[in-house]
Amino acid sequence: MGRGRVELKRIENKINRQVTFSKRRAGLLKKAHEISVLCDAEVSLIVFSHKGKLFEYSSESCMEKVLERYERYSYAERQLIAPDSSHVNAQTNWSMEYSRLKAKIELLEKNQRHYLGEDLESMSLKELQNLEQQLDIALKHIRSRKNQLMYESLNHLQRKEKDIQEENSMLTKQIKERESILRTQQNQWEQQNRSHDISPPQQHQHQHPYMISHQSPFLNMGGLYQGEDTNGDEEEQS
Structure with missing residues (x-):
């Protein structure tokens, strides 16, 4: 039945x-x-x-695309039906624009609440699955961008490390060259100092007899005694 x-x-x-x-x-x-x-x-x-x-x-992936297409189609249809009613069409356009923007704002606010995990009671199982899929796709994009930034940062640090190592190698080479130059100069100075430090052979100094007599008082002792005796004889004779 x-x-x-x-x-x-x-x-x-x-x-x-x-x-x-x-x-x-x-x-x-x-x-x-x-x-x-x-x-x-x-x-x-x-x-x-x-x-x-x-x-x-x-x-479609977004309801807004379908709504915008519908509004464009409806506006074109109304323009064909009443092309002379410009004033009425202007008011209608403003009213449609207001309605469209209001609906768009409400849709964006609703999607934002859904992305934040709020107001999920009114969503069906399929809608929740679609939301989960969108969040998974968004997380993949976020992770991909994060990995790209980390890779770029790592490459920058590696290039910086390589530049620092090359600079250190260049400075080490310059230091070694200067040390080699200083050692060479020091060896030259030491050789010059050795050649100047060799003293000439000692020469015999010729001393004057008068200087010898003053330096050795014992050599004139006889003369002094003779002078003293002469003075004594002169006193006796007088």
């Missing part, structure tokens, strides 16, 4: 309404995914529950 046709009206029972919403929502998201894959169509689906929770699906 086949199941009868369900009358399309609001389900009064709160629990049955919630169960039906969950089942129909899952089926709707599944059908949207199937038509996007089978027919290569660009599909976006937005559903708000009676409590205000958002459920969405997009065949």
Whole structure:
């Protein structure tokens, strides 16, 4: 016995309404995914529950691209329908721009909360898996960039170390050359000092007899006595 046709009206029972919403929502998201894959169509689906929770699906990586395309298409259609109503079109454009920016801000705020791990109760299992995949991809990019910076920093330090080693080698070579020059100069100075320190042969000094007589008083002792005797004889004679 086949199941009868369900009358399309609001389900009064709160629990049955919630169960039906969950089942129909899952089926709707599944059908949207199937038509996007089978027919290569660009599909976006937005559903708000009676409590205000958002459920969405997009065949693209970002819902914003589909919404912007829809707005451009809708604007072009309205321009073709009423090309002369410029004033009305301007007001409509401002209203659309305001709505678009407001929706974009709300979407960005919601994504930011999701990336921070907040407000995850309204997300389905598939949405959580997509969020996890996006975070994994972001972490891979972050790690790749970090590894690249660390590799560049390591190469810079290695080049700096090599430059310092080359500079040290050059300074060591200069020091050795200066030490060699100083040793050579010192050896030359020592050789010159040795040649100047050789004393000439001692020469005999010729002394004057008068100097010898003053230096040796004993040689004039006889003369002094003779002088004293002469003076004594002169006194006796006088």
